[in-house]
Amino acid sequence: MTKFILRRCLQALLVLFVMSFVIYALIGLMPGDPLDLMIQSNPGATPEVVARLRAIYGLDQPLYLRYLHWLWDALRGDLGFSRTHSQPVLEVLIPALWTTCKLMLISFVLSVILAMVLGIVAALKPGGWIDGLISLGAFAGISVPVFWLALMMILVFAVRLHWLPASGIANVGDGSLLDHTRHLIMPVVTLALANTGGFTRFVRASMIETLRMDHIRTARAKGNGEGRVVLVHALRNALIPVVTVMALSFGTLFSGALLTETMFAQPGMGKMIYDSILSNDFNLALSGLLFATLVTLVSNLFADIAYGWLDPRISL
Amino acid sequence: MGGKLERRIIRFLFALALSLLAAGPVLARDQLVIGLASFPTQMHPEINPEAVKSYVEGFTLRPVTIHDKSWSLVCSYCTVVPSLENGLVRIVDRPAGAPGHTRGMEVTVKVKPGLFWGDGVPVTARDLAFTAKVGHDPASGFANSHTWGMVEKVDVVDDRTAVMHLDEVSTLYDRIGDMLSEHVEGPVYEAAKSPGDYINQSFYNRAPTTPGLWNGPYLVSEITNGTTIVLTPNPYWTGHRPQIRRIVFRTVDNTAALLANLQSGDIDMTPGEGMGLTIDQVLALAKAEPDRFDYVYKPTLAYDHIDVNLDNKILSDVRVRRALLHAVDRKTMSDRLFGGKLPIADSWVSPLEHIYTPDVAHYPYDPTKARALLAEAGWTPGSDGICRNAVGDKLSVTFSVTSGVRLRELMQQVIQSQWKTACVETIIKNEPPRLLFGETLKRRSFQGVVMYSWLFPVESSPRQLLGSDQIPSVANNFSGTNYMGWRNAVVDAGITTVETELEPAKRQIAWAAMQRAYAEELPVLPLFFRVEAHTIPKWLHGLEPTGHNEYAVNWAEDWTAD
Numbered sequence: 001m002t003k004f005i006l007r008r009c010l011q012a013l014l015v016l017f018v019m020s021f022v023i024y025a026l027i028g029l030m031p032g033d034p035l036d037l038m039i040q041s042n043p044g045a046t047p048e049v050v051a052r053l054r055a056i057y058g059l060d061q062p063l064y065l066r067y068l069h070w071l072w073d074a075l076r077g078d079l080g081f082s083r084t085h086s087q088p089v090l091e092v093l094i095p096a097l098w099t100t101c102k103l104m105l106i107s108f109v110l111s112v113i114l115a116m117v118l119g120i121v122a123a124l125k126p127g128g129w130i131d132g133l134i135s136l137g138a139f140a141g142i143s144v145p146v147f148w149l150a151l152m153m154i155l156v157f158a159v160r161l162h163w164l165p166a167s168g169i170a171n172v173g174d175g176s177l178l179d180h181t182r183h184l185i186m187p188v189v190t191l192a193l194a195n196t197g198g199f200t201r202f203v204r205a206s207m208i209e210t211l212r213m214d215h216i217r218t219a220r221a222k223g224n225g226e227g228r229v230v231l232v233h234a235l236r237n238a239l240i241p242v243v244t245v246m247a248l249s250f251g252t253l254f255s256g257a258l259l260t261e262t263m264f265a266q267p268g269m270g271k272m273i274y275d276s277i278l279s280n281d282f283n284l285a286l287s288g289l290l291f292a293t294l295v296t297l298v299s300n301l302f303a304d305i306a307y308g309w310l311d312p313r314i315s316l
Numbered sequence: 317m318g319g320k321l322e323r324r325i326i327r328f329l330f331a332l333a334l335s336l337l338a339a340g341p342v343l344a345r346d347q348l349v350i351g352l353a354s355f356p357t358q359m360h361p362e363i364n365p366e367a368v369k370s371y372v373e374g375f376t377l378r379p380v381t382i383h384d385k386s387w388s389l390v391c392s393y394c395t396v397v398p399s400l401e402n403g404l405v406r407i408v409d410r411p412a413g414a415p416g417h418t419r420g421m422e423v424t425v426k427v428k429p430g431l432f433w434g435d436g437v438p439v440t441a442r443d444l445a446f447t448a449k450v451g452h453d454p455a456s457g458f459a460n461s462h463t464w465g466m467v468e469k470v471d472v473v474d475d476r477t478a479v480m481h482l483d484e485v486s487t488l489y490d491r492i493g494d495m496l497s498e499h500v501e502g503p504v505y506e507a508a509k510s511p512g513d514y515i516n517q518s519f520y521n522r523a524p525t526t527p528g529l530w531n532g533p534y535l536v537s538e539i540t541n542g543t544t545i546v547l548t549p550n551p552y553w554t555g556h557r558p559q560i561r562r563i564v565f566r567t568v569d570n571t572a573a574l575l576a577n578l579q580s581g582d583i584d585m586t587p588g589e590g591m592g593l594t595i596d597q598v599l600a601l602a603k604a605e606p607d608r609f610d611y612v613y614k615p616t617l618a619y620d621h622i623d624v625n626l627d628n629k630i631l632s633d634v635r636v637r638r639a640l641l642h643a644v645d646r647k648t649m650s651d652r653l654f655g656g657k658l659p660i661a662d663s664w665v666s667p668l669e670h671i672y673t674p675d676v677a678h679y680p681y682d683p684t685k686a687r688a689l690l691a692e693a694g695w696t697p698g699s700d701g702i703c704r705n706a707v708g709d710k711l712s713v714t715f716s717v718t719s720g721v722r723l724r725e726l727m728q729q730v731i732q733s734q735w736k737t738a739c740v741e742t743i744i745k746n747e748p749p750r751l752l753f754g755e756t757l758k759r760r761s762f763q764g765v766v767m768y769s770w771l772f773p774v775e776s777s778p779r780q781l782l783g784s785d786q787i788p789s790v791a792n793n794f795s796g797t798n799y800m801g802w803r804n805a806v807v808d809a810g811i812t813t814v815e816t817e818l819e820p821a822k823r824q825i826a827w828a829a830m831q832r833a834y835a836e837e838l839p840v841l842p843l844f845f846r847v848e849a850h851t852i853p854k855w856l857h858g859l860e861p862t863g864h865n866e867y868a869v870n871w872a873e874d875w876t877a878d
Contacts, residue, residue: 031755047786047795049465052454056512084357084364085541086521095541151572158580166577172347172538172546172564265568267542278750279357 001308005301012297016290020074021067023289027282028063057083070283080283084276089287092272097291099169100268102184103257107191108250114196119203120230126208134200141197150190150263157186167265187264191257195249202245206238213237239310247303250295345855345877346561351574351583352591355542355567360520361494362451362458367771367865368591372565373494374869375547376530380425380444380492383774383866387668389490392870393439393531395426397490400818407485407818414483420468421482423489429476432552434527434535437499441478445470446498446505448480455511463488485816487823500528533558533873543567558873571597578851579605588614588848588861590771594723598849599655610852613657614861617772618846619664620727622715622765623757624839626801630711631764637838638679639689640713640765643738644731645681646843653726654847661842663831664770664778668845668863671775671827676835686738695739703739712741714764716756719746727843728767757799760788766799769846774864778830779811782839802839806830854878 054060058069073080079089122134158166164186165171170179210216211234219233220226258270269288276285356369361377382392391397398404404424410417431439450456451464458464466488469481482489500519508514519526524536533553538546547563566583568574575597577583586592593601595613602611624631631637650658662679665672687697695703695711703711715732717724725746732742743764747756756762770781780786784803786796806829813826834840850861855878861868 031751047792049458050795051793053457056455056457056515058512081516086358086360086363086515086518092541147570151576154573154576154580158582159576162580166580166582167568167573168543168566168582169540172544172562262569263573265543265566265573267540271542271569 001305004304008297008301008304012294012301015297016293019293020071020286020290023286024067024070024282025063027277027280027285028066030277030280066282070286079287082276082281082284084279084281085284089283092284093269093287093291096267096269096272096288099266100257100261100270103187103191103260103266103268104250106184107188107195108246110188110192111195111199112246114192115199115203116235118196118200120207120235122200122204123207123211124230126204131204134204138197138200138204141193141195142201143197144194146190146194146259147263149193150186150260153186153190154263167263169266183264187260187266190264191260194260198249199242199246202242203238206241207234210234210238236310240307243303243306243310247299248296250299346559347564348560348562348585348853348856348875348877349564349566349583351577351586352565352567353569353571353574353593354591356545358521359524359536359539360515360518361496362464363515363518363520370865371587371591371867371869372545372547374532374867375534375563375872376532376536376550377494378532378870379494379866380427381490382870383862383864385860385862385868385871387670387774387862387864389774391428393428393431393495394492395428398423398425399490405489410483417484419485421480421485421489423480423482424473425478425480425492427476427478430554431531432550432554433497433499434530434550434552435500436552437497437528438475439495439531440475440498441470441472442475443495443498444478444480444492445472446502447494447496450496450501450505450514455508455514456505457512457515463491463493485818487815487818495531497528497531500526534563553873556873559876560872563872575601578609584853585609585856586851587867588612588616588850590618590846590848593849593851595654595657595847595849596723598851601851608854610850610854612850612852612859612861613655613847614850614863615657615659615666615668615845615847616863617666617668617774617865618769618848619661619666619772620658620767620769620843620846621661621664622731622767622841622843623762623799624765624841625760625762625799626839627760628764630709630713633693634837635689635693636695636711637841639686639693639738640735640740641679641838641841642682642686642689643734643740644841644843645734647681649727649730650844653723653730654844657847658844659847661845663834663842664772664781664840665827665831666772666845669775671824673828673831675828676832678835679838683734683738690739697739701736701739702741710741711739712743714743714745714762716745716747716752716762716764716766718749718752718768720748724767731767757797758788758794760799760801762799765841767843771865774866775814777811777815778807779815782807782830782834783811784808800839802837804833804837804839806833 058066070080081087082089082092085092118134118138122131125131154166157164165183169183216229216234219229224233257268258274260266261268261271269292273285273288273292276288352368354368356366356372357364359369359373361369361373378392380391380393381389381397384390389397396402396404406422408420408422410420425441425444427439427441427444433439448464448467448470451458452467466482466484466486467480468483471479471481473479504517504519505514508517515521519529524539527535530536530550533550533555534547535550536545537548538544543566545565549558549561566577568577571593574586575593578586598611601609624637626632646660650656650660659667662676690703690711694705698704705711713735715728717728719725728744732744735742752766757766780797782798782802783796784798786798787801788794788796788799810826810830814823817823817826848861852859856875857877858875859868
């Protein structure tokens with residue numbers, strides 16, 4: 001197991017190195033640079049001023065040189081300065097990461113719990129009315145655009161009912177746990193509902209397949225109760241493909257929460273990465289995207305370890 | 317046992333839900349929550365200029381001179397606006413052998429007494445001298461350093477008096493911007509070793525809640541990056557005491573969500589000035605909830621227009637350009653899309669500016685005249701309704717706007733249909749802002765016309781936009797923003813006059829001549845001056861939008877609440 005984890009860590013480092021170059025090059029290949037947009041909004045910026053700023057920000061250097069400078073500094077633990085925020089990258093990244101972690105972890109756990117319950121219930125009587133209802137809800141969750149769902153939630157719970165705050169992470173001057181929780185409810189529920197549909201379909205399909213296997217029939221024949229058969233014998237086997245899907249989704253959640261973060265004014269990673277790419281903030285965009293890559297790699301590593309636990313026949 | 321536990325859990329969850337729903341925010345009238353659609357990327361007033369930053373910092377940092385609500389240049393942090401007439405400005409010969417111009421200016425600035433930074437340190441002429449020194453330094457990263465850039469030296473006579481030595485004669489001598497705090501920023505600037513160091517180490521970016529950075533009626537007391545900025549009164553402010561004890565800026569990027577926040581009461585107001593709701597959203601809100609807010613529509617200096625590539629064979633003919641403008645029903649477009657609130661433009665100069673002249677060519681909607689002009693230029697309608705010339709070429713124009721901007725795309729579609737009526741085929745080719753401004757316009761690779769807008773400061777020289785030396789090309793490394801490729805001797809001469817002639821009457825003549833040449837030749841098809849729509853809570857009084865880029869927040873201490 002230790003050898004496996006070490007091997008995967010080394011692979012992850014290699015992937016991160018390759019990704020850093022690919023991402024840097026892709027951002028660099030995008031047309032224009034941030035100063036072009038500045039000129040558009042500021043007719044008073046003379047060509048001399050723009051040339052001077054380009055030199056100060058290092059935008060006049062070839063792309064590979066900029067990348068090598070970044071890599072050299074990054075290897076020494078310095079991720080550089082964010083050009084747009086004029087702050088060290090970590091000072092911008094860490095608060096955004098914290099916001100996203102709260103949002104993502106809670107919504108992920110919520111959507112996994114919901115998907116497990118709904119998927120199992122639906123799989124118990126495939127084709128029944130409960131299965132039909134759950135499938136309908138799951139397809140609705142998959143199909144409804146996140147921004148529309150978010151807007152509807154704001155309109156219902158903030159504008160009409162005045163039950164919950166429409167946006168932000170806390171009220172100024174408050175900041176209590178209760179206040180933070182109130183601000184988290186709508187974004188968490190939105191993100192969870194958006195993910196639950198897909199997860200439910202995977203759990204349902206996997207459970208239906210597992211419940212038809214021979215060892216389940218044997219378990220029932222041995223006189224095990226239906227609860228034990230489903231939750232112990234079937235679920236554990238059914239979880240293997242589901243864990244893969246969830247592990248992959250976990251990584252994309254970091255960047256995928258963009259719409260939720262935008263609609264509910266949550267300053268998280270998704271929005272930070274999006275803004276930094278648009279404004280050609282190389283250091284920040286690169287660090288954010290690399291972090292999302294790292295999360296994907298780590299979550300896949302956990303998924304691999306989970307396979308071994310779920311099915312001891314799988315050798316790592 | 318299991319049932320008891322279940323009941324307890326249910327009771328607990330029910331109580332939790334009730335407490336969460338009941339604990340709504342308590343907002344007092346001494347707090348104003350302003351909703352913004354964007355957040356300042358950083359807080360240094362002179363680096364990376366953004367409208368949203370100017371808006372926020374209008375509460376906390378004031379320029380030395382400012383255009384007031386009647387668009388006159390007045391003192392904000394000085395006692396008298398320097399001028400030739402009052403003897404505070406002198407034209408001087410520069411030392412022999414000095415690089416650049418032979419004549420310069422000496423401008424005496426009298427700093428207003430009784431001003432303090434947020435930590436109690438007085439604002440003095442040394443702060444002015446420090447700002448000029450940083451602004452003149454090419455390594456400092458000041459984005460628009462022209463005003464400070466021409467100040468080669470400042471003599472501090474006493475705490476209240478500074479003499480700025482300008483290395484050229486310029487009409488911008490009296491546009492004196494925000495002062496930086498010498499006692500806070502000075503050590504940072506002195507410690508900067510390489511270009512860019514000052515930007516990264518400045519307290520404005522590293523610790524913007526430092527009280528000594530701000531000299532306005534409010535101080536930045538809290539920032540949550542990307543979402544919230546909180547301002548509280550400056551305890552050392554000696555002017556009119558602000559009645560509103562806390563200003564909160566809350567950013568919601570999506571304007572539909574911003575509107576929902578306004579309706580839910582989570583935010584109290586949205587500013588115009590391009591930072592809040594779009595005009596169509598405010599018009600819809602005013603219709604739905606006419607009595608809930610005061611709706612103020614203020615024309616601005618933002619100029620919607622269509623740039624024409626004059627290298628295009630078809631469009632190089634001025635008769636075609638005039639026909640295109642005659643074929644656009646701007647009045648109906650304003651009525652239908654913007655509630656009739658957008659003033660129609662004849663040139664880039666707004667009728668609100670004193671330099672405006674009505675004595676220019678006008679192009680009212682007249683499709684008959686448009687077709688006649690096209691016929692005169694050799695274009696006659698074919699069987700498909702599209703004009704063709706003698707050799708059978710179609711009268712076809714490629715039309716670009718930034719993709720994803722709904723109102724602009726709507727305007728584009730209306731214009732496309734109106735041009736079709738005048739026998740012009742329009743091929744729409746929209747691009748994201750980065751591509752349009754970063755490549756297509758910058759390299760002049762657009763084939764036909766591009767619609768976008770400019771935001772001008774008051775009485776701003778049009779050199780960057782219209783000067784023949786500002787046509788982007790390989791030779792000048794694609795700098796300049798005269799994307800049309802327009803060359804006009806009257807305009808070139810006029811630009812020099814408005815930048816250097818200190819006699820207002822002579823400048824006025826040059827402004828009029830430039831506007832006439834522009835309207836005559838139409839290198840750009842003028843459309844509208846944008847109107848910004850403000851939603852202001854009924855309980856807030858004294859907020860008067862200015863319409864220019866020195867926003868109403870510069871007088872926020874006069875705002876009152878019921």
